Amino acid sequence: MEHIALYRAWRPQSFQDMVGQQHIIQTLQNAIREQRVSHAYLFSGPRGTGKTSAAKILAKAVNCEHGPAPEPCNECETCRRITAGALMDVQEIDAASNRGVEEIRDLREKVKYAPTEARQKVYIIDEVHMLTTEAFNALLKTLEEPPLHVMFILATTEPHKLPATIISRCQRFDFRRVSLDEQTKHLEDVSKQEGIEAEQAALQYIARLSDGGMRDALSILDQISSFTGGKVTYEQVLGMTGGIASEQFAKLAGAMLKDDVGEVLQIVEDFMQEGKSADKCMENLLYYFRDLLLIKMVPQADKLTDRVLHPEEYKEMASAFTREQLFQMIDTLNHYQSEMKYASQPQTLFEVALLKLCGTPKLTNESVIQQSAGQQQAASAGSAEVNQLKQQLATLEKKLEKFMQSGAPASSNKQAASTPAPRMSSKAKIPPHMDQYLAHKDSPEFTDIQRQWGQILQGVKDEKVTVHAWFVDGEPASVTEDAVLVAFKNNIHRETTEKPANKQVIENVLLSKTGKPYHLVTMMQKDWLSALEGDTHQTSEELKLEHEHEGKDPNAKPWIDEALHIFGEDLVIIKD
Known part of the structure; x- marks a missing residue:
């Protein structure tokens, strides 16, 4: 007798032969029994799980001469011809080889004609995800409104590649991987009927190698049994498949x-x-x-x-x-x-x-104890540091309290002289050479900068979008020979822009867009407007004095600046 590959000889011929897909089989049988068969189905799942086999069985079930029936008889002329692939009304199309729009257009033309030999035309399109976008578009209308005598069954291992418009027009069934127990049991039955002596461990290992695909498992069993003369052992399976025990x-x-x-x-x-x-x-x-x-x-x-x-x-x-x-x-x-x-x-x-x-560290009980002891030592050392920090904090609190009561620094005059002056955060500083910026506020160079400002902002955004988020708050105010003055509405945006790294990004963009090595100079927009409204002949020194005078708030709290100076900005939180 001619040898036939096991995965062909044991290909399911009826729904009851299917392994591991009972939930799908029951749904399809109920639909046939109640005459509620859909015009389009989508069978998706891993390879070798029975998608194409189920499609052919469904085609036989709806066209069986003794049906439609939940199970095909596999004895009538129609069932035998569908099994052999010789019935013209049941077409199996490989989408990997016929993936173009012309093939689908040809299919659409043939769909119009009534079946000649069977009750219903069935088109099984395998690996349907391989169709081109144009082919899917050509298939879409036919799937949406097919003739009553036509059924489409689409099979794929990659349903995520299908357009949503195709999936929505089909009843979708997801074939699952066959479990280890179900595969092993089926391989045992096949071995007994084919006269193959196989060890249980060997069949289990074959099932593991197939990764849930029944077709792959039967193919491996066929290969090994052919080589070993009908005897399959665990060692032989390991040797032939390259596995490791x-x-x-x-x-x-x-x-x-x-x-x-x-x-x-x-x-x-x-x-x-x-x-x-x-x-x-x-x-x-x-x-x-x-x-x-x-x-x-x-x-x-x-x-x-x-x-x-x-x-x-x-x-x-x-x-x-x-x-x-x-x-x-x-x-x-x-x-x-x-x-x-x-x-x-x-x-x-x-x-x-x-x-x-x-070299992976071994966490034995001894090492765990040593780690625990080390953690305790670290904790004790840490507690000593905490106590020292607490003492320093208490000293600073007393110093700050004394300062708040007196309204002057608690340190000596000599120390105060050597200590940098506390920063005044009420207003931003006035840049030097203000008279030059006022004189060039309507210059041709400034006009050029205004015209290119949109490109400059886009260039900064392309270089670093976070810098752009701060810099976009500013507007060009004036231009001198080597500097561009930008006025900001928000002081935080101005200060962040002034950081060296951010400033360098902006100056690089200015150079690339204008061709001149401009420096970036910033100030607050309200200060610029005040300067424009005042005497244009005022010197920058006068403006600075005027600014310092305006900065003197009767409700100002100088100890806040002193606290900022002592502790730094990161450690001070100001609350009303």
Whole structure:
């Protein structure tokens, strides 16, 4: 008898043959039973989970000569021809090869005609996400208002690539990965009926390798059984698939726990001699430590992963590591796995990652006690520093209280002379050479700056958007030969703009936009307007004196400036 691949021989021919998709099957059968079949379906999910098989079974169910029925008979002429792909009214289209707008337009023309051999025309479009945008647009109208005799079934592994307008016109079914138990049970049934002697551990490992895809699991079983003459053992599966037994990873983890670099490198070399790839070893080791972490943190973690075959062995190894170690190991392996994709020598990166993990700190009980003692010492040392700071604060509070009572600094005249004058925060300073700015306020250079001001602001925004947020509050007031005067409405915006780093950004933009090395000079807009209204022949020194005179507020509190001087702006909070 000619050998037929298992994934073809065991392809589901009816809904009851489907594995792991009971919720979808029941919904489709109820729709057929109640004659509420939709005109368009979207089957999405991982590869090998039965999307195309379900589409063909649905096509047979609605066209069966003894139906429509929840299950096709698979015996009538229509069912047999649909199974063989020989019925013209049931078309399976590969969107990866027919993805253009012309193919979809041709489909739209054929949709108009009634079926010739079956009850209903069914178009199964596989990998529909591969269609072009134009093809989707051409399909849209047909999906929205198809003829009564037409059904569309779209299948895809990447539904997020489909336009929302397409998805909204379909009934969507999400096929899930088949669980480990369901796959293992199905592989057992197939093995018995095909006369294959297979170990339970081997079938479980095949199910793990398939990542929830029943088709991949059957294909792997077929490959291994063909090579071994119908006998499938755990060791043979590992050897043919390039897998690594958990015992070998346990040995590697034990060597890393002991910081035995020589044994770690020897185990890696053994992997390479056996024909394992470094990236596959890295991936499996990452899964191994992930499972160790789950078992350590969750008592029933063996139910959360399909990779743990013997939880008791994992629990023993998991107890040897702390959670912090496992977290760090997973982070390190994940980092090097990403780097390995672009490495010309992946084995070297794999070895470096393992050697780095050998140096992971071991948090034993003794080290925990030492850390606790160190923390206590640090706490005692910290408390001494806190006491010293409290004494200094008490002294400063007494000094400040005395100052507030007297209204003058508590320090001696000699100290006061050597101490910088307290800053007056009531008004911003007047820039020097005010008479020059007043004289050039209507100059051609200033006109040029005004004309380019929008470009200058945009240039500052392109360079650094945070600087632009402050600088946009200012407006150009005047221009001299080497300086641009900008007047601000808000003093905080002006002070922030005056910071050296921010000022440098603005001056660089001025140079690039005007071609001249202008310096940025700022002042408050109200001061500029006062200067314009006053005598234009006043000297800058007179304006400064006038400004200082205006700054004398009868309600001013000089101790605030003294506090700012003593403690600094970051530590002083002023409250009414």
